Amino acid sequence: MIRSILIGALAIGVVSTSYWGYKEHQEKNAVLINAENNYQRAFHELNFHVDALEEKIGSTLAMSSQARLSPALAEVWRLTSEAQNDVGQLPLTLMPFNKTEEFLSNIGQFSYRVAIRDLNEKPLSSDEYDTLKKLHKHSTEIKDELRKVQAMVINHNLRWMDVELALASEKQAQDNTIIDGFKTVDKQVEGYSDVNWGPEVTQLNEKKENLDKNVKGEKLSEEEVKKVVIDYLDIESNAEIDITSTGKKAGYQAYSLSIDNPKNKSSVNLDVTKKGAHPIWILMDRKIGKQKISLNEAAAKAEKFLQEHDITNMVIVDSSQYDKMGVFTFVYKQDDVPIYPDAVHIKVALDNGDIAGYESLEYLTNHHERKLSKPAISREEALAQINESVQIMEEGLGVIQNDLGEEVLCYEFMGTIENETYRIFINAENLREEKVEKMDGTETNYDAL
Amino acid sequence: MRKLFNALKIPLMIGLLCVPLITVLDHDQEADAFSNQVIQKGAIGDDVIELQSRLKYIGFYNGKIDGVFGWGTYWAVRNFQYEFGLTVDGLVGSEMKAKLNKATKYDPSTKQKVNQGKSGGTAGGGSAGGGGGSKATQGKNTPAGYSQNDIKLIANAVYGEARGEPYEGQVAVAAVILNRVQSSSFPNTVSGVIFEPRAFTAVSDGQIWLTPNERAKEAVLDAVNGWDPSGEALYYFNPNTATSGWIWTRPQIKRIGKHIFCE
Numbered sequence: 047m048i049r050s051i052l053i054g055a056l057a058i059g060v061v062s063t064s065y066w067g068y069k070e071h072q073e074k075n076a077v078l079i080n081a082e083n084n085y086q087r088a089f090h091e092l093n094f095h096v097d098a099l100e101e102k103i104g105s106t107l108a109m110s111s112q113a114r115l116s117p118a119l120a121e122v123w124r125l126t127s128e129a130q131n132d133v134g135q136l137p138l139t140l141m142p143f144n145k146t147e148e149f150l151s152n153i154g155q156f157s158y159r160v161a162i163r164d165l166n167e168k169p170l171s172s173d174e175y176d177t178l179k180k181l182h183k184h185s186t187e188i189k190d191e192l193r194k195v196q197a198m199v200i201n202h203n204l205r206w207m208d209v210e211l212a213l214a215s216e217k218q219a220q221d222n223t224i225i226d227g228f229k230t231v232d233k234q235v236e237g238y239s240d241v242n243w244g245p246e247v248t249q250l251n252e253k254k255e256n257l258d259k260n261v262k263g264e265k266l267s268e269e270e271v272k273k274v275v276i277d278y279l280d281i282e283s284n285a286e287i288d289i290t291s292t293g294k295k296a297g298y299q300a301y302s303l304s305i306d307n308p309k310n311k312s313s314v315n316l317d318v319t320k321k322g323a324h325p326i327w328i329l330m331d332r333k334i335g336k337q338k339i340s341l342n343e344a345a346a347k348a349e350k351f352l353q354e355h356d357i358t359n360m361v362i363v364d365s366s367q368y369d370k371m372g373v374f375t376f377v378y379k380q381d382d383v384p385i386y387p388d389a390v391h392i393k394v395a396l397d398n399g400d401i402a403g404y405e406s407l408e409y410l411t412n413h414h415e416r417k418l419s420k421p422a423i424s425r426e427e428a429l430a431q432i433n434e435s436v437q438i439m440e441e442g443l444g445v446i447q448n449d450l451g452e453e454v455l456c457y458e459f460m461g462t463i464e465n466e467t468y469r470i471f472i473n474a475e476n477l478r479e480e481k482v483e484k485m486d487g488t489e490t491n492y493d494a495l
Numbered sequence: 496m497r498k499l500f501n502a503l504k505i506p507l508m509i510g511l512l513c514v515p516l517i518t519v520l521d522h523d524q525e526a527d528a529f530s531n532q533v534i535q536k537g538a539i540g541d542d543v544i545e546l547q548s549r550l551k552y553i554g555f556y557n558g559k560i561d562g563v564f565g566w567g568t569y570w571a572v573r574n575f576q577y578e579f580g581l582t583v584d585g586l587v588g589s590e591m592k593a594k595l596n597k598a599t600k601y602d603p604s605t606k607q608k609v610n611q612g613k614s615g616g617t618a619g620g621g622s623a624g625g626g627g628g629s630k631a632t633q634g635k636n637t638p639a640g641y642s643q644n645d646i647k648l649i650a651n652a653v654y655g656e657a658r659g660e661p662y663e664g665q666v667a668v669a670a671v672i673l674n675r676v677q678s679s680s681f682p683n684t685v686s687g688v689i690f691e692p693r694a695f696t697a698v699s700d701g702q703i704w705l706t707p708n709e710r711a712k713e714a715v716l717d718a719v720n721g722w723d724p725s726g727e728a729l730y731y732f733n734p735n736t737a738t739s740g741w742i743w744t745r746p747q748i749k750r751i752g753k754h755i756f757c758e
Contacts, residue, residue: 488637
């Protein structure tokens with residue numbers, strides 16, 4: 047009797063477990079299919095957008111009227127952005143496809159710059175026409191390669207989930223068809239060094255390469271650097287300092303130092319340049335107590351810190367309080383003109399006024415004495431360029447870096463439209479409106495709602 | 496239970512009736528509430544709430560009373576200084592505070608309303624100046640170009656990826672995310688970079704949805720404000736768990752804690 051009840055109970059147990067298992071399996075499959083479909087969609091859309099891109103670039107080659115060219119190039123710009131977006135949704139991050147992404151982004155930048163230009167005033171140069179021709183050729187090649195991959199995916203029912211698995215395991219050299227296909231595309235793009243993007247496509251990341259060029263001083267050894275840092279931070283000469291050098295192949299060359307201070311449970315980390323041991327950034331890590339000093343007093347502390355370390359003629363251009371921290375931006379001032387590219391950031395702890403952080407990469411890479419010429423146009427002429435609805439509140443001269451990465455002397459106007467504040471830079475040489483910014487900086491605290 | 500409530504009802508009612516009385520008494524005592532600090536642009540807190548309320552009372556300021564000394568407040572202060580013959584520098588010192596105290600009225604309960612996020616102008620009988628009917632909600636400074644929600648999203652990623660790392664290692668992870676947003680070979684938005692498939696393990700395994708601590712948020716703020724301990728890195732990996740062979744071919748910049756940062 048007991049035995050049959052037991053058997054019955056077990057049987058029910060087995061049946062319900064297997065039913066539960068089956069349900070789980072089904073649900074898991076549904077999730078997997080959903081993920082797979084998202085990948086497939088992004089992949090096929092990528093193909094579609096690259097197709098369309100090739101066609102659009104092709105048609106610009108045949109266009110002679112400027113009125114048609116601008117909208118066509120704007121369309122090219124839109125398509126590159128769509129294609130980049132598709133790539134961003136595929137699991138390609140940890141494999142070599144970045145050359146292709148960069149290439150797409152450069153096409154986008156190039157077409158955007160030309161599209162927004164007044165082509166009646168400055169028509170397409172023969173160099174630029176040449177670039178367009180090459181872009182068309184290359185985009186055709188990319189399109190063909192991608193089509194091959196697409197055909198294989200469709201014919202053999204290849205799944206992107208397998209790509210994920212292959213990338214995740216990576217036991218032997220990946221022999222996944224999709225991965226190979228994308229690698230081929232990227233290899234091809236690597237060879238496209240013949241494209242002349244012109245000065246208008248500026249490359250990022252030139253900051254760190256300038257670092258070595260612009261900084262003054264002798265190249266120092268690790269021991270010498272330690273001495274300089276001990277002096278700079280004004281700490282005990284027998285403090286324990288950990289020092290390492292950045293990788294040999296890296297564009298960014300510096301020593302990284304780490305100093306523990308068990309007395310007040312804090313530690314200081316910093317990077318200094320190899321030449322002259324100038325601090326690139328400093329971060330102090332310790333618990334910050336209750337606010338005791340005001341933002342204004344903190345600003346004075348930051349200013350004193352700069353003076354003590356021979357960074358002179360700096361003027362404060364921005365200050366913000368975040369909880370128990372004051373963060374300040376200073377820029378160099380030459381002949382009473384603020385030079386915005388020469389900026390340092392300083393963080394002050396509001397409990398005791400300690401300098402909790404210092405950052406000077408921009409200052410170190412950009413700072414030098416400039417030759418400031420007198421503005422070629424008058425203040426009134428510049429003012430006439432500004433939208434009438436802006437009420438001017440403050441004005442002056444200032445040097446900024448424009449979109450092309452050049453330093454330009456500008457008239458700087460601060461003004462308001464109703465409750466919004468704007469900053470407008472008008473080039474003091476040619477009246478060009480170099481930059482218009484809406485100044486934000488405050489937001490409703492959604493956590494307090 | 497009900498009995499207990501009934502027994503407490505009368506004292507409770509009396510207590511509640513006393514509250515407005517007490518606050519009314521408070522008004523007179525705290526009429527001069529500014530602290531001694533010189534208030535400058537970027538400051539937050541009760542002094543700023545009072546400053547905004549007083550400036551609003553005489554019509555120099557017409558923005559939100561949010562306790563953040565932003566641009567709107569800055570122009571109001573400058574206009575006030577100009578009209579009242581003070582040095583126009585945007586700094587609120589003792590002289591300006593004295594002039595403000597003379598020329599305006601302030602209802603100290605405004606600061607509670609703002610700090611608790613209630614809408615102003617409804618509570619408190621006979622409140623003279625202050626909020627004046629406009630919504631009173633607390634504000635916050637945010638670095639140019641980023642919203643609080645962007646910062647939270649990055650903080651989630653940093654906490655999920657590097658919560659056991661030293662502080663500068665967390666700032667460096669946040670900096671890598673920002674460097675990717677800048678880079679042409681990655682998506683152009685914070686969310687695009689974070690949610691790119693396979694980009695961050697914390698996203699794949701769901702650790703990004705852990706609640707970040709204050710340290711992670713602070714690290715993100717530092718990165719957004721310009722600190723980059725990674726040396727402008729675009730990638731980082733943990734050499735003990737990295738599965739991609741390709742990542743080892745990238746030029747390495749430095750190691751912080753368990754992570755190697757590379758270009």
